[in-house]
Amino acid sequence: xxxxxAIIQPSRFESVKDAxxxxxxxxxxxxxxxxxxxxxxxxEVYRGREYTVDLLPKIKLEMVLxxxxxxxxxxxxxxxxxxxxxxxxxxxxxxxxxxxxIRNEERGENAL
Amino acid sequence: MKCAGWKCSFSLVxxxxxxxxxxxxxxxxxxxxxxxxxxxxxxxxxxxxxxNEKLAQLDKDVKxxxxxxxxxxxxxxxALVLMMTGPGLAxxxxxxxxxxxxxxxxxxxxxxxxxxxxxxxxxxxSLCFGGDGQFIGSFEHAFLRGVGADPNPDYAGTIPQMTFxxxxxxxxxxxxxxxxxxxxxxxxxxxxxxxxTLWFLVVYAPLAHMVWxxxxxxxxxxxxxxxxxxxAGGTVVHISSGVSALVCALYLGKRSGYPKQPMPPHSLVLSxxxxxxxxxxxxxxxxxxxxxxxxxxxxxxxATHFAAAAxxxxxxxxxxxxxxxxSALGAISGAVAGLVAITPAAGFVGPMPALAIGLxxxxxxxxxxxxxxxxxxxxxxxxxxxxxxxxxxxGALLTGVFAQQVINPIFGAGKAVGGLDGHWGQVGNQLVGxxxxxxxxxxxxxxxxxxxxxxxxxxxxxxxxIEGLDITQHGEEAYNLES
Numbered sequence: 001x002x003x004x005x006a007i008i009q010p011s012r013f014e015s016v017k018d019a020x021x022x023x024x025x026x027x028x029x030x031x032x033x034x035x036x037x038x039x040x041x042x043x044e045v046y047r048g049r050e051y052t053v054d055l056l057p058k059i060k061l062e063m064v065l066x067x068x069x070x071x072x073x074x075x076x077x078x079x080x081x082x083x084x085x086x087x088x089x090x091x092x093x094x095x096x097x098x099x100x101x102i103r104n105e106e107r108g109e110n111a112l
Numbered sequence: 113m114k115c116a117g118w119k120c121s122f123s124l125v126x127x128x129x130x131x132x133x134x135x136x137x138x139x140x141x142x143x144x145x146x147x148x149x150x151x152x153x154x155x156x157x158x159x160x161x162x163x164n165e166k167l168a169q170l171d172k173d174v175k176x177x178x179x180x181x182x183x184x185x186x187x188x189x190x191a192l193v194l195m196m197t198g199p200g201l202a203x204x205x206x207x208x209x210x211x212x213x214x215x216x217x218x219x220x221x222x223x224x225x226x227x228x229x230x231x232x233x234x235x236x237x238s239l240c241f242g243g244d245g246q247f248i249g250s251f252e253h254a255f256l257r258g259v260g261a262d263p264n265p266d267y268a269g270t271i272p273q274m275t276f277x278x279x280x281x282x283x284x285x286x287x288x289x290x291x292x293x294x295x296x297x298x299x300x301x302x303x304x305x306x307x308x309t310l311w312f313l314v315v316y317a318p319l320a321h322m323v324w325x326x327x328x329x330x331x332x333x334x335x336x337x338x339x340x341x342x343x344a345g346g347t348v349v350h351i352s353s354g355v356s357a358l359v360c361a362l363y364l365g366k367r368s369g370y371p372k373q374p375m376p377p378h379s380l381v382l383s384x385x386x387x388x389x390x391x392x393x394x395x396x397x398x399x400x401x402x403x404x405x406x407x408x409x410x411x412x413x414x415a416t417h418f419a420a421a422a423x424x425x426x427x428x429x430x431x432x433x434x435x436x437x438x439s440a441l442g443a444i445s446g447a448v449a450g451l452v453a454i455t456p457a458a459g460f461v462g463p464m465p466a467l468a469i470g471l472x473x474x475x476x477x478x479x480x481x482x483x484x485x486x487x488x489x490x491x492x493x494x495x496x497x498x499x500x501x502x503x504x505x506x507g508a509l510l511t512g513v514f515a516q517q518v519i520n521p522i523f524g525a526g527k528a529v530g531g532l533d534g535h536w537g538q539v540g541n542q543l544v545g546x547x548x549x550x551x552x553x554x555x556x557x558x559x560x561x562x563x564x565x566x567x568x569x570x571x572x573x574x575x576x577x578i579e580g581l582d583i584t585q586h587g588e589e590a591y592n593l594e595s
Binding site for chain 1: 371374376377435437439441442445478481482483485486495
């Protein structure tokens with residue numbers, strides 16, 4: 001099992017979600033987050049005072065996947081989340097030791 | 113060429129006005145003259161008596177009808193002016209502060225709606241409009257004694273004095289509320305309440321009497337030494353509050369973290385709604401100051417609207433030129449600046465001068481708020497001085513330039529009023545009025561702040577400021593996102 005965390009542009013979120021549903025991914029956790037990598041922020045001006053806003057709004061997707069699905073999901077996200085500009089975000093993968101479904105205590109990939 | 117065009121348009125106005133003046137009395141006189149002629153020719157002893165009774169009855173009916181019409185407009189105007197404080201100003205200021213201070217700033221406006229109302233009933237109205245002193249009213253109408261259905265002919269001869277009283281009250285509410293824009297995000301609630309109550313008694317009441325009260329030093333129509341034109345409160349409301357706001361900002365000092373830490377407005381949506389309510393409410397403020405549903409009210413209504421529009425464009429254009437963009441906050445701030453500047457002029461100028469006053473105010477206030485404030489470094493948090501102090505001063509001076517007797521022959525029929533009429537001395541009178549208002553507000557505010565500082569203190573401790581005034585002063589939050 002792998003955990004996938006993807007930080008993407010808010011404007012790409014709907015397309016990514018739809019594409020993932022098409023390849024059969026039904027579970028995900030989505031968070032509205034703020035941050036920045038190499039992308040610079042923007043400035044806002046209120047009555048002549050300038051403010052630099054460097055933490056930009058992003059969407060974070062989290063899902064835990066059976067090993068067999070990982071490559072397909074990564075490909076789908078890469079394809080649909082890309083705009084080609086700085087600020088498109090990143091995908092992080094990490095190994096997961098165990099998953100347990102709270103309702104019936106199923107374990108491992110069956111619990112996903 | 114341009115100059116000739118200007119002169120042309122201004123000379124047209126008096127000409128048109130004279131024609132109007134000539135036509136209106138003629139048509140008005142025709143009816144009574146026609147009805148009077150037959151009665152005079154058929155003169156038997158009984159008929160004139162019956163006719164006289166009938167005429168007296170008609171006269172009474174006409175007066176009653178006029179009184180009803182004027183009273184209807186004045187009650188609506190009073191309600192419109194109250195709407196400027198709550199919700200207008202409360203939303204405008206509420207959106208400009210940081211989230212943690214939203215309720216505190218709104219509560220300050222609301223507290224004044226309650227507090228000044230009570231003070232007004234006890235002594236406020238009387239101190240502003242009682243007696244005929246040079247500097248302050250009297251206790252003649254304390255506890256609203258003698259204020260009832262009968263008109264007070266000194267001020268408004270066609271409406272109940274009770275209506276005049278409640279209309280003027282709404283001005284007394286919004287004026288101290290404007291000052292909270294400069295003290296925002298750091299002044300104690302107890303200190304604010306005490307200071308603004310005293311300020312109303314010590315600064316507002318005398319100034320209102322001097323400018324609008326019978327026998328007041330600056331009164332233009334009821335025997336003042338320096339006749340200052342102030343139709344709806346350029347000196348009384350905007351210079352007084354704006355200059356006091358600057359004193360408060362200097363006395364309190366900067367907000368913790370200013371200007372390094374960003375302090376952007378938490379909701380320009382609230383400010384936007386507030387500014388639009390202010391614009392609408394201002395029709396009651398300025399057109400209502402005609403104190404009748406008259407053609408002068410229409411003239412003031414139009415001037416008010418035109419100045420607001422021109423000022424919104426002026427501020428936006430300046431901003432566009434400077435930053436390459438026109439912001440929503442800029443447009444609404446410009447409109448408010450224009451409304452401030454036209455306030456003293458509203459009942460004295462035509463639509464074209466109103467556009468000019470608005471445009472000038474929009475550009476100058478933009479410069480005050482963005483440049484002058486930065487140069488001197490005072491923390492006028494929501495720009496009460498930059499908009500009301502500066503806009504009020506510009507408006508009061510330009511009133512002396514643009515006032516015309518065709519709009520309002522306040523000095524008597526045919527007598528020049530402002531500079532464009534040929535009476536440039538009026539600009540000097542305006543300057544005297546403006547200077548007295550400035551000095552009075554400056555000294556009064558400084559003395560009162562010292563006193564209040566000793567009694568309750570004026571500023572919250574820094575840790576309260578960081579936590580926010582909503583929680584530390586009122587024990588509640590504007591936005592409980594978990595509930």
